[in-house]
Amino acid sequence: MTVRIKWLPLVLAAALQPAMAGRTEDALLASLRQAHPATRFDRVAPTPVPGLYEVWMGENVAYVRRGHVRYLVFGHLFDTRRMQDVTASRKAGGIARQTPLVVDGSASDGAVDLPTIPVEDAIALVRGTGARRLLVFTDPACAYCRQLDAALRRLRDVTVLHYLLPYQGRQLPEAIWCAQDRDAAYARAMADGAMPAGPAQPCASPLERNLALAARLGVQATPTLVFADGRRIAGALGSDDIEAGLARAAGGIDQADSLARSGHGTHRQ
The missing domain is CATH 3.30.300 (GMP Synthetase; Chain A, domain 3)
Structure with a gap:
């Protein structure tokens, strides 16, 4: 007793x-x-x-x-031990119910109409069937963007359209865009920050158009992800948080929240 x-x-x-x-x-x-x-x-x-x-x-x-x-x-709360953007993860996991991104003159309901956004100004990464679609505004000189890229390459059945922004200088994004093998140059730069090998070839880059598109969508930081339902999240999300966002964009709210709870898996100057 x-x-x-x-x-x-x-x-x-x-x-x-x-x-x-x-x-x-x-x-x-x-x-x-x-x-x-x-x-x-x-x-x-x-x-x-x-x-x-x-x-x-x-x-x-x-x-x-x-x-x-x-x-x-x-700002963003960042876990340096796990190398995780806690704020971005919380936003993606459904902790805060987000509203669709509104862009005047886009879709009739005011949400972003992704099919109208020019794909020719992006570097496309296709995984599996490529059925799902995701826009990423990125700067190859941005450390958080490189962290996000590793997570993006672990996704399945997705097409990721990367729009280069020169927030930290034009030299690297222009060199990537004008490289003979643009996809390989981008992958290498996102892996180790390296400039493309060989002399740069003069070409017309879409950086100014990308800056205008970012301004129209209200993007002010890299990396920023825009999902197919128009929701926008800034930060280096993990692959499971991105999967949750993709599921929510496809209408699978319950699946998205389940993924977010499972635990698997820079601002413009």
């Missing part, structure tokens, strides 16, 4: 922890709404960092410390 009494407080504390955490998040959400009445705050969620919370405002996320609601930090 004595042993049971000694363990009882620990059992009660463990049972109360989820409820206490929920009350903390609700109280923080109420404090944010009171401090910033003109801003719509949807919800607050914990992060892997003790004392740091995600604040969701539609598809936008910021970070706040408990008791310091005056200051919001915008």
Whole structure:
């Protein structure tokens, strides 16, 4: 009987922890709404960092410390041990329900009409049947873009259209586009950041058109992924998070959420 009494407080504390955490998040959400009445705050969620919370405002996320609601930090939380963009992963996993990307003059319902976007200005990667479609705005000089490329090459039955953006300089993307073997030059650059071998051949690159397309779609960072349903996510996602986005774009919301929970598997200057 004595042993049971000694363990009882620990059992009660463990049972109360989820409820206490929920009350903390609700109280923080109420404090944010009171401090910033003109801003719509949807919800607050914990992060892997003790004392740091995600604040969701539609598809936008910021970070706040408990008791310091005056200051919001915008950006991406990055796990350097797992080399994972935590913020991008949370967005892709359905933690925040995202709205379709709106582009004036595109599809009749306002969502991005992917078939109207020019494929001739992209470097295409076709895996398997290539049935699914994904747009990626990328800069070969961007380390996060190279990290994403490794995940993209693990996908199945997908066509990935890479639109080069010269956010970190024009030399490397232009050299890749004008290389004799463009696909091989791009793959090598994304593997190790190397310039294409051999002298550059003068050619007309689509970089200016890609910049205009990125501006029209509201893309301001690399890498940025645009799925077939018009949803846009910036960051170096893992292959399972990308699969979840592809499933959601195809209408498989339940499959996407299941993939996101399974655990398998830079801004413009």
